[in-house]
Amino acid sequence: MIRKIARNILASHYRPVEKFVKDPLGTQQKTLNYLLEHGRKTQYGIENHFDKVGNESDFRTHVPVIAYEGLRPWLDKILIEKQTNVLWDTPVRWFAMSSGTTEDKSKYIPVTRESLFNGHYRAGYHMLGMYAVHYPDSSFILGKTLVLGGSQQVNRIGNGVYTGDISAILMKNLPALVKRRRTPESIALLPDWEEKLRKLADYAIDSDIRAMVGVPSWMLVLLKKIAEETGRDIPDIWPHLEVFFHGGVSFLPFQEQYKKLLPTERMRYWETYNASEGFFGVQFAPESKDLLLLLDNEIYYEFISSGEWDKEQPETVPLGGVETGKQYAVVISTSGGLWRYKIGDTIEFTSTDPYLFKLTGRTRQFINAFGEELIVDNADRAIDEACRRTQAKINEYTVAPVYFGDKNNGAHEWFVEFEIPPKDITVFTTVLDESLKKLNSDYEAKRSYNLSLGLPIVRVLEKGVFYDWMKYRERAGGQNKVPKLSNDRRYVESILQYMGSKS
Numbered sequence: 001m002i003r004k005i006a007r008n009i010l011a012s013h014y015r016p017v018e019k020f021v022k023d024p025l026g027t028q029q030k031t032l033n034y035l036l037e038h039g040r041k042t043q044y045g046i047e048n049h050f051d052k053v054g055n056e057s058d059f060r061t062h063v064p065v066i067a068y069e070g071l072r073p074w075l076d077k078i079l080i081e082k083q084t085n086v087l088w089d090t091p092v093r094w095f096a097m098s099s100g101t102t103e104d105k106s107k108y109i110p111v112t113r114e115s116l117f118n119g120h121y122r123a124g125y126h127m128l129g130m131y132a133v134h135y136p137d138s139s140f141i142l143g144k145t146l147v148l149g150g151s152q153q154v155n156r157i158g159n160g161v162y163t164g165d166i167s168a169i170l171m172k173n174l175p176a177l178v179k180r181r182r183t184p185e186s187i188a189l190l191p192d193w194e195e196k197l198r199k200l201a202d203y204a205i206d207s208d209i210r211a212m213v214g215v216p217s218w219m220l221v222l223l224k225k226i227a228e229e230t231g232r233d234i235p236d237i238w239p240h241l242e243v244f245f246h247g248g249v250s251f252l253p254f255q256e257q258y259k260k261l262l263p264t265e266r267m268r269y270w271e272t273y274n275a276s277e278g279f280f281g282v283q284f285a286p287e288s289k290d291l292l293l294l295l296d297n298e299i300y301y302e303f304i305s306s307g308e309w310d311k312e313q314p315e316t317v318p319l320g321g322v323e324t325g326k327q328y329a330v331v332i333s334t335s336g337g338l339w340r341y342k343i344g345d346t347i348e349f350t351s352t353d354p355y356l357f358k359l360t361g362r363t364r365q366f367i368n369a370f371g372e373e374l375i376v377d378n379a380d381r382a383i384d385e386a387c388r389r390t391q392a393k394i395n396e397y398t399v400a401p402v403y404f405g406d407k408n409n410g411a412h413e414w415f416v417e418f419e420i421p422p423k424d425i426t427v428f429t430t431v432l433d434e435s436l437k438k439l440n441s442d443y444e445a446k447r448s449y450n451l452s453l454g455l456p457i458v459r460v461l462e463k464g465v466f467y468d469w470m471k472y473r474e475r476a477g478g479q480n481k482v483p484k485l486s487n488d489r490r491y492v493e494s495i496l497q498y499m500g501s502k503s
């Protein structure tokens with residue numbers, strides 16, 4: 001009886017998804033109207049003439065596209081000057097701290113009650129609904145969910161105003177009933193990563209864990225720790241474990257290790273796309289990792305074509321104008337008070353009925369030192385193919401250009417940490433290069449005859465280097481991610497410097 005009730009609750013969360021899938025453009029128009037209604041009398045709305053905005057075209061004409069640098073002065077009005085009605089017409093009670101993968105300083109993303117409950121939480125219910133409709137036999141709701149979130153606690157910075165990781169803000173505001181089914185707050189919000197890992201392992205070993213939520217790279221660290229400390233297989237510890245809701249980084253480079261740790265047909269992996277700024281997409285069906293764009297969670301979307309990314313005021317495309325197979329940067333307006341804000345992520349639509357897409361990287365995570373236009377999606381797929389064909393498994397990697405010198409042409413230098421190294425690194429490098437050529441015609445052209453781009457240079461790092469380097473940079477755990485690609489050498493030089501300091 002309890003199981004039947006639980007299944008009905010989960011299935012009910014799919015009905016709103018069906019509704020916006022049937023009318024995607026109408027849903028987005030309603031969202032824009034709602035946002036403008038709340039924004040017209042704000043300081044931002046008055047300065048940018050929201051009163052003259054009657055449709056999508058007016059919105060693009062009167063309101064500028066901004067990045068974080070353009071948002072910061074408005075945040076200062078709230079954070080420092082304690083002004084109200086700045087970006088949104090209800091109070092901003094929380095600021096999600098986000099360092100991202102390409103910037104060293106923290107960003108403060110405004111979170112309102114509307115964006116929290118009607119955005120993040122609503123999208124979470126959509127995730128459950130989409131999973132449950134495909135797996136009506138699911139019983140994970142009857143057990144515990146292991147959540148591995150951020151390491152920044154919620155801290156009070158003013159009268160009723162708090163900062164913290166978005167995962168910490170979400171956990172703090174969850175209903176009591178939901179909290180009881182998840183990792184205890186006292187453990188999940190510990191700021192010290194090593195202490196959190198230790199206590200999470202102790203808690204999880206004796207719990208009926210049936211679902212996991214987190215970033216694949218850091219969850220892998222926890223699962224390995226549990227397996228090593230107990231000397232037992234994870235499926236023996238948690239016989240009812242059935243699903244890992246994962247996001248933050250591509251799952252592709254880690255999938256073989258998860259299969260090794262969780263060698264059971266019962267285990268399922270469900271992709272998500274959420275960030276401090278909002279919860280944008282959820283895997284739509286078991287047979288594909290393509291994500292459904294979430295359209296009813298108080299986010300209005302626009303998209304910038306690849307040729308416009310570097311322009312100060314780029315032309316944007318509304319949802320109705322996107323095409324499959326093209327690269328777009330994502331621009332959002334939200335009930336958190338973000339207006340035409342560039343989040344830095346790039347996507348490619350795989351379908352427009354419904355609107356399905358895949359994440360391809362970030363506007364600042366790419367390599368184009370020689371005109372090769374390499375993106376994260378290319379790198380993930382190529383290294384996965386190289387691992388598959390050489391029976392290798394990786395923990396992490398990062399890539400940077402090697403610039404022309406007196407005695408060398410350009411190249412890409414790959415720092416790779418293997419869980420299981422290939423028997424022959426030369427074969428691995430060759431397969432990696434061949435895969436990149438198949439995936440990226442610009443890369444293939446630059447590799448022709450080794451004229452401008454030579455064979456990749458693969459540097460094998462010892463196990464644990466990436467983890468220790470992230471700790472050294474105070475970026476271990478939670479939502480922090482190892483940057484995959486960089487158009488300069490700052491990350492690889494930082495790794496080399498760290499390795500040199502330890503030798």
